[in-house]
Amino acid sequence: MTLAAANPTLLTILAIVFVINAVALVVFVLFRQSDAGGIGAAFGGGEGGGAFGTKGQAVVDKVITFMGGTFIVLALVFSLVSTGGTKSDVKGLDETQEEQPADGGE
DSSP: OOHHHHOHHHHHHHHHHHHHHHHHHHHHHHHSOOTTOTGGGGGTOTTSSSTTOHHHHHHHHHHHHHHHHHHHHHHHHHHHHHHTTOOOSOOOGGGSOOOOOOOTTO
């Protein structure tokens, strides 16, 4: 029995936190100012330091780093909880049954 089967509420909470983290990470990455200006310049950032200002860019970089690490940890935890840390039931190539040759109408 997996942990997800024993407590489906845990799996739901993890899924919601994972999706919120993923969406927020995408938003922060899109508004991060690159050397070429990026999408932040489209919203009035221009040469002024991007959507969050010059000092705010360092904060945004730290937030992106933290959220990226959180995304990876949540993905691993979500995988372990949903599978229960057990081996998958999917057969590999070496475990598949031998294929029967097709008649080809002959």
